[in-house]
Amino acid sequence: MKKARMGSFCYRTDRGLVRMTNEDQALVLINNSGSVFLVVADGIGGQAQGDLASKIAVDTLAEEFRNKTSFWSALDARNWLLRSIRKANKAVFNEAQSNKQYKDMGTTLVVALVHRRRLIVANIGDSRAYLCDFYHQMKRLTEDQTFVDYLVKVGQLDPEAKEVDPRRHVLVNALGVSLAASIDIKSYRYRGETILLCSDGLYNNITEAQLADIISLHENIEVRAEKMIEAANINGGSDNIAVALWEDEV
Numbered sequence: 167m168k169k170a171r172m173g174s175f176c177y178r179t180d181r182g183l184v185r186m187t188n189e190d191q192a193l194v195l196i197n198n199s200g201s202v203f204l205v206v207a208d209g210i211g212g213q214a215q216g217d218l219a220s221k222i223a224v225d226t227l228a229e230e231f232r233n234k235t236s237f238w239s240a241l242d243a244r245n246w247l248l249r250s251i252r253k254a255n256k257a258v259f260n261e262a263q264s265n266k267q268y269k270d271m272g273t274t275l276v277v278a279l280v281h282r283r284r285l286i287v288a289n290i291g292d293s294r295a296y297l298c299d300f301y302h303q304m305k306r307l308t309e310d311q312t313f314v315d316y317l318v319k320v321g322q323l324d325p326e327a328k329e330v331d332p333r334r335h336v337l338v339n340a341l342g343v344s345l346a347a348s349i350d351i352k353s354y355r356y357r358g359e360t361i362l363l364c365s366d367g368l369y370n371n372i373t374e375a376q377l378a379d380i381i382s383l384h385e386n387i388e389v390r391a392e393k394m395i396e397a398a399n400i401n402g403g404s405d406n407i408a409v410a411l412w413e414d415e416v
Contacts, residue, residue, distance in 0.1 A: 171200040171280070172415035176391040182367055183403030189216035189273075190365050190408035191224040199236035201243070202280040203227075204410040206293050207273045208365040210340055215271035219258050219342050223273050226254040240284040244353060247279055247288055251341070251349055258342025272340035276308060276363050280412070285356035288349055290341045293408070294369055298360040302382040304374040307352065311339040335366075358414035364394075367405030371398035387411055 177192040189209035196202050207223045209216025230250040237243040254275070262268045274291025287295045292310040299305065309315065313336040317323035328334055339348050360381050369377075372394065380393050391409050398407050 174387040176387045177410040180407040190406040191220040192408040192410045204278040206363040206408045211271035219271040219273040223254045243281040255347035272343040285354045288351040296362040361412040363410040365408040367407035371401040
């Protein structure tokens, strides 16, 4: 049996200062073979619908990870992640179809899976994954799947204009809204950098430079996660906030 990966982790959610309910979910899990699994989900559909969608997605993925004791290779890990996300998508979709109360519910989803020295990141929607390197430089690993980001990509909107565009929160992709899930998945070499997953309630209220400054603090990982949430709330707390952090032991 491989030695478990040594490191620190933390996950937190917060209602923020504007929303009446919290539809965000976050989780970090480690198995005995040394793989690390992080997930953040931001429910859509309003109140009970969004809360249920994100919970179903995270609970389904957590169960799949707990049942998968090891990965044979990075390819095995990638294929497992795709299968598990599709299973979570089906679970959310079927629940929405079976109950009119949950019609049109869905969720964003961002997942990071560390297997040995590979980092596999999957994304649906506009929750994000970041790496913070040893020089405290932030690197975003995901692309927001929103309408304004699509307009920027095809040259119909200036990048500077998207931050104030009233359509900036309109998603073009979400988990559970259709039976087939469109999943953006990428693989990276992992050197032990800090991994941060978050919902838009964090990054819309705090800059990447501020995030890097907090990650670089000589505090335990729980304190730094709380400081991120505190900073986002000080800057308006305009949405629910989810944070999942992992750091390799160095």
